[in-house]
Amino acid sequence: MEFNKVIEKRRTIRDFQDKLVPESIIEYAIENAFKAPTYNHLRDWDFIIINGLESKLKLIESEHLDKIINITDLEKLFEKEDIVKKEMYLDAIPKQKKMILTAPSVIVVLFKPKTKVEKAKTIYDLNCLASVWTCIENFLLSLAEHDVFGVTFIPQNIDSIKAKLEIPVDLEIASIIPIGYMANDAKILKQKTINIPERIHFEKW
Numbered sequence: 001m002e003f004n005k006v007i008e009k010r011r012t013i014r015d016f017q018d019k020l021v022p023e024s025i026i027e028y029a030i031e032n033a034f035k036a037p038t039y040n041h042l043r044d045w046d047f048i049i050i051n052g053l054e055s056k057l058k059l060i061e062s063e064h065l066d067k068i069i070n071i072t073d074l075e076k077l078f079e080k081e082d083i084v085k086k087e088m089y090l091d092a093i094p095k096q097k098k099m100i101l102t103a104p105s106v107i108v109v110l111f112k113p114k115t116k117v118e119k120a121k122t123i124y125d126l127n128c129l130a131s132v133w134t135c136i137e138n139f140l141l142s143l144a145e146h147d148v149f150g151v152t153f154i155p156q157n158i159d160s161i162k163a164k165l166e167i168p169v170d171l172e173i174a175s176i177i178p179i180g181y182m183a184n185d186a187k188i189l190k191q192k193t194i195n196i197p198e199r200i201h202f203e204k205w
């Protein structure tokens, strides 16, 4: 597929069809993920492919996603926000548990930190995190080429997930990515329009 078509096609999807993603598509996306640039040339990344309910429930339990969400409270919380951002949160927040449960596969992306994130003092210390996100973008683009979409969920309770999924202590979780084919009524949220020329600067800001 043409490069610009893949870039256009990749969107965050939180509503999935009940249809398995072939392992070959996931593995090909992981191969492409490993072609991304990396800060130390080592590409210290790992992928856990979760297909079973038991492991999905471990993620939901660790992240306390079982709480009931009151839409009126949520609307109040975002009432003063930019409309595009508000629409995104009002759609996304209630779907955090469902998207993990209904995605046919959930991918946990791991990286080896050079410096513990909480000890980072400079941007340089976060090169490992920056690198794993270049890898995640390659992964998402490769899936999109095959009509498979995902949503990058960022966990808060990493230690709990690491313990439940037996992840080595020296690795960190960059993202948990429910993936699948888009449901027929999947919500594709508006992207904020950016005036690109305004964002490009020459010689100085």
Ligand SMILES: Cc1cc2nc3c(=O)[nH]c(=O)nc-3n(C[C@H](O)[C@H](O)[C@H](O)COP(=O)(O)O)c2cc1C
Binding pocket: 010, 011, 012, 013, 014, 088, 092, 096, 151, 152, 153, 154, 189, 191
């Ligand atoms: C670093 C990062 C963190 C994100 N965290 C979440 C998340 O926790 N839950 C979620 O549903 N979406 C999450 N997203 C998805 C964004 O909401 C989405 O990328 C954004 O709204 C833009 O939409 P688009 O990807 O369709 O262009 C995250 C995306 C990024 C890059």
